[in-house]
Amino acid sequence: MKYLKTIYLLLCCALTLGACSDDDENSASGALSITTPTYTNVGYNKVTLSANISGSEGVNIVKRGFCYSTESNPSIYDTTDEVRGTEISTTLTGLSQQTTYYARAFVTLYNEEPKYSEEISFTTPTETLNDELAEYEAPTYVDDYTGFSAWSNRYQWNLANVHDPTVMKADDGYYYMYQTDASYGNAHNGNGHFHARRSKDLVNWEYLGATMSETPPTWIKEKLNAYRQEMGLEPIDNPSYGYWAPVARKVSTGKYRMYYSIVITNYIKTGKPEIENNGNFDNSWGERAFIGLMETSDPASNIWEDKGYVVCSASDKEMADYGRSSTGDWNAYFKINAIDPTYIITTTGEHWLIYGSWHNGIAAMQLNPGDGKPLNTLGDPWKITGENNSGYGKIIATRGNSRWQASEGPEIIYRDGYYYLFLAYGTLSVEYNTRVCRSTNIDGPYVDMNGNSAMGSGELYPILTAPYKFNNSYGWVGISHCGVFDDGEGNWFYTSQGRFPVNVGGNEYSNAIMMGHVRSIRWDANGWPLVMPERYGAVPQAPITEAEIAGNWEHLALTTSTGSQRTSETLTYDLSTHKITNGSWQNASWTFDEAAQTITTSSGVVLYLQREVDWEATPRTHTIVYAAQGNKKTYWGKKVQ
Structure with a gap:
């Protein structure tokens, strides 16, 4: 008896399937068509796809969109992106760089098999520095860490203490x-x-x-x-x-x-x-x-x-x-x-x-x-x-x-034929500043950039770091006793503590707030180091263009007068005239060397550019900075919005 019931059920299923097939052949979806997708705006992690659906009047479309995969003939069982309308378009994100993808537009119909367009393929390029820069997020940790300075909070410190x-x-x-x-x-x-x-x-x-x-x-x-x-x-x-x-x-x-x-x-x-x-x-x-x-x-x-x-x-x-x-x-x-x-x-x-x-x-x-x-x-x-x-x-x-x-x-490193000896000058609370000299022999004689002996009684130059203050900040003092190191790929870094000035925010002990600083170093044409004015934040080093130079810069000079913070002034770089239109360098002309990533002023000062974090901005973001040496001064600058 069980066998007779089974045969009966199979016959019913066969009749039902036959009826579905007949309905498909006579359904309105037979006129439905999907154009071959087009793709635009191919990025390292995204692409825009577009297609048209026609003949959809009276057709019960459940879903429509695009399916894609790294294998040919993607289906709705692969990754899909659903959209609405007959002119369908979407931007796929989260793709992998330097990867070939296959894509088809699709519609799914009530009680019918999905319909697909012809297949296309595209290859994402390698991620560029400009891509990375557009997506960059600056560090968010706070500098005034007094609220979590205790030992019990040590795993939150990052570079605090x-x-x-x-x-x-x-x-x-x-x-x-x-x-x-x-x-x-x-x-x-x-x-x-x-x-x-x-x-x-x-x-x-x-x-x-x-x-x-x-x-x-x-x-x-x-x-x-x-x-x-x-x-x-x-x-x-x-x-x-x-x-x-x-x-x-x-x-x-x-x-x-x-x-x-x-x-x-x-x-x-x-x-x-x-x-x-x-x-x-x-x-x-x-x-x-x-x-x-x-x-x-x-x-x-x-x-x-x-x-x-x-x-x-x-x-x-x-x-x-x-x-x-x-x-x-x-x-x-x-x-x-x-x-x-x-x-x-x-x-x-x-x-x-x-x-x-x-x-x-x-x-x-x-x-x-x-x-x-x-x-x-x-x-x-x-x-x-x-x-x-x-x-x-x-x-x-x-x-x-x-x-x-x-x-x-003292800190000692070797680079390109020279031993560089970095020294901290002055007392810690404010004036602490960094000097450097070099020698072809480890035990000297060491001289500074002007040829002055490190065994003399004069000051050594250049000044690499000193107390300073950009706008919208308390600035930093006590910036010295450095460590200098490289990443093994030719990139050099400077690390030291920075201290808050006295009485910041009414805190009589604020000068004891010490934050670890890491800064990039660029080397000038004569092989002398330039420490960047803003702390390192892993900003992608996309090439700087001349158009980006135009606008306002906060500019300051580090001098032998290091007993107080050096404050900034505003210089405006005009692109149409290639003149500096205000500030102490007013009327000086400037030229940009894209290959060297430098600005040269009419006085002969060469400004070495770098992308770094604007730590004083709210919220923090990336900007362009410069460092330069001349006239026994070190110049620091930061592009502001």
Whole structure:
């Protein structure tokens, strides 16, 4: 009986299907037609398709549109885009660049098979820089991070609470940043030292944690008190430590070194803590600083192995000649101050440590490549003599003959035949500014862009960064003690902290707000670096056109007067006359070199252009900036809307 029912059902289905087929042949949809689609506006990720539907009167169309695929003969079971009307058109988005697509227009009908047009194909081009620029979104993180400056918010910091940064690019493609412990509200206190973060794009940074535990290596106290014993002084049971200014470098594949500074902030004579205005001053100088070494094979792990002592502060005076008549006495006991290390491997494979701060200048000491320690035996850290200062290093840069010089934070790199030595000038709170000199030899002689010796008493030029203020902002001060690094593809970057001026928004501690800055470097025709005025934001570097130059620019000059922020004026570049029509450069003519991406003024100043973020705009967006050097000044400019 079951078999008879099954046969009956099959016969019914067959009759029904036959009836549907007859209806299709006699339906009004037989007159329906779809033209072959046309395509226009093909972009790297989009295309516009158009087609016409005719003969649709009285036809029950359920859906209409376009179907597309990377395979021929796409159907409604592939990706579709539905539209309305008889003249149908749509823009497909989200396509892949440099890909061939096949497309057909379609209609689906009630109780009938879909109808399709003839097939077309098109190929999307490669994405261009102009495409990227049109879609660019600027960073949105805030500079005033006081609302989340606490340690508990450290994973939100990005570049907040950064001071004296050093950056290296590792084998895994990440840039790793390390720093001094300084932070707003002392957020780092009690949470280890030499804090780390990393980034793939130099814009978004992931906090990793401290590279050294809260307890410093035992060798520092042991070494300190061994020297104090030789000097006939009582040991310091609980030294006060300051953790300052590391440098990190890739040595070879799977091997990285970090040299770090630890300063003992106790007086030499009594060993009492050296704290301002606490009555502990004992008519002696503060104790020595030490530079140590750590190594890792994997910076992503953030596990560093301490390798111990490298060098300490050394004096050319007698062992007991550490007296200081008053806190206004600047005749420093130490000749070479063992802080602010920078490290380089020369083109011939030599390893060098460049270090020093504020005392008699910057020293260059050769290292053993195998262990990263001094190549030559160090003498006692007093009564040092000779050009090599008893092994503590040759002085390669000094700011006059004073034993207390406003110069520190050396950074050393090599590029195109020269070793470039970057230096921080001035005090941190405002005037901090960056200078540079260069030499064909790692140990000098170094000269500035005007041929002046780094061993002289004059100022070095150019000025690369200094306190400044564009409109619609508080601006920045304390912009120095830099790290300089490249991406391995010829692009160079400058990193440092920037500080807010005093009393921003009524905050009496705003000068302690320190944000990590990363900036692009362009190199002028003579091989001198130009640091861009706006911070790096990964803006696509689409070629700048002459028409974009026309309009208003905020312009400022960085000069030796760095005790206050340099403020901007407005210059207007006229395209029809190629004149500057207002401001201090009024009536100067200008020409544009598209290939070099430079503007040259009639006074001979060459402005090097770059696309960067307008950090002062609301909302932030991309703009064009320039940097130039001339007349012992550095010029910065920003195109404004």
